[in-house]
Amino acid sequence: MTRLIETKYRMSFSVGGLMVREGMAVAQEYRSGESWAEARERLLSEGVSSLPKLASQTRVLREIFDRIGHLTEAERCYLLESADRLEQQALMWLAVCRTYRFVREFTVEVIVERYQSWRFDLGHEVFDRFLAEKADIDQSLAELSLSTCAKLRQVLFRILRECELLSREGKIQPIWLSARMKTLIAETSSADLLIFPGNGGQS
Secondary structure, X not given: OHHHHHHOOOOHHXXXXXXXXXXXXXXXXXXXXXXXXXXXHHHHHHOOOOOHHHOOOHHHHHHHHHHHHOOOHHHHHHHHHOOOHHHHHHHHHXXXXXXXXXXXXXXXXXXXXXXXXXXXEOOHHHHHHHHHHHOOOOHHHHOOOHHHHHHHHHHHHHHHHHOOOEOOOOEEOOOOOXXXXXXXXXXXXXXXXXXXXXXXOOO
């Protein structure tokens, strides 16, 4: 039982896509000197004025807050002040991978491996096979309904397309990072560069 608790995957990424605009709105609301835990509770109670359509969707907002909370202060500042559109997408992708271990492992163990071996097709069956493998170490995954699995697959592939890691034709493609972005990310963990195929991250 302890083993399952230690390896349990958080699968709540199914609430939405990459959510770049929403993530930036939440990052903008953060107050200097405020701990992220304090900011998170304040924003949950107040709602985010720039996101009226999500104000009543506490679950969605909670996921956005948690994603942004996995970025460092320097990364959040870069997201708001310096990043262009592609860099905004890359930082939100980084936040997703730090928040959801399942997404990170799928990226490193499947997407990057296929990219490095010149197998650029990424079909739904690849996700289904990976999910089945992970169900062996997390009973909660084995108990997911077929409709829930389909929803998770749909949302993850949407996220992959929105961060441009997957083309509209379903091909894996690199996410090129500027030297400044690489340095910024590596300051926290050089291993995080692994989620960006084509950037030479080392495990």
